Amino acid sequence: MKNKEPKDMTCKKMAWTVRNFSTLTFNIRYYSEVFTANHCAWRLFIYRGEIDNDMSLTIGLESADALSLPQGCNIWAAYKLTVVDQISRKNSRTHGDADKPYKFCANSTWWNYRRFMPLSELQKPYIQNDTCMIEVEFFSVTFEGFEPPSHPKDDFKDLGKIEKSFIPLLEEVCSWHPSLLDCTKNKSRRFTKWALTTLGQVLQFLKNKKWKDMNEEACEQLQHLWEELEMSRVDLSWLEPLVKSALNMKGYDEKIEKVKKLKQNLVVAETEMNMIKEKLAHAEQNVEKTRKELVNVEEDFEEKDLEAKIGYG
16 A cells, blocks of 8 residues: 655654663663654653673664554654754764654564664763753654554543543553552652553553564563553552563464474373383283293202212112
């Protein structure tokens, strides 16, 4: 199907201010708030970590809509990511291509630059007052196989505006587990909205996925969503076993082949064992038969010294 050109761009550029940058835990993803560009929901993410023995900053863009797209439906976005030089903007560090769109779909919801820049270079003027500024600029967002999505929101139990698609899922699990709402007490409205939205994303992921869909990439997507949800410290004991089971599907094809092969090996081993048991049982019968024959023969048999003389006395 031919791509549909967007009529307008809701947001061409978005800036994310990352505060307390030095306190960010290594190898943990941190996400921006969700924002909209051409009727699509997006969010940025970063993490600091070791890549090929070098400490680097990773920056990526994730589509919040791609997760629920049917097979064959894609979002194409051309964009650039920038770490802003807060003293001289012309020296900002940028990656991306205005003429090269990337495909976002259910099996590929995000793209990142693993080595956006070395951490050794991420100092002044990129960091000012322990704050890092990251920007994303969109040059095109087009759709393949579907109409542009919309994100209507509605109030959820007076806790904040939540995407309507999440509300039925949240209502259902909150009716089963009232402690979820208790965990939001004494929390800011902004925190509660974020926690419920993140929970909604995990629930929607699980609802839309089949076990066979949990390939390595899907497991990685769920892992990132789950790690973010865990940071909310909401009671997730009821959900954790299912999520862990889904994450355990990583390498499922290899595991099932291994199980299949071990089952076949077990059948061969049991067959060999049964054959040996039959041979052993037959041998035991022969031993018992031979023992009885020996007893009968020995009754009428007196052993002689064949070298001795018979005599006549």
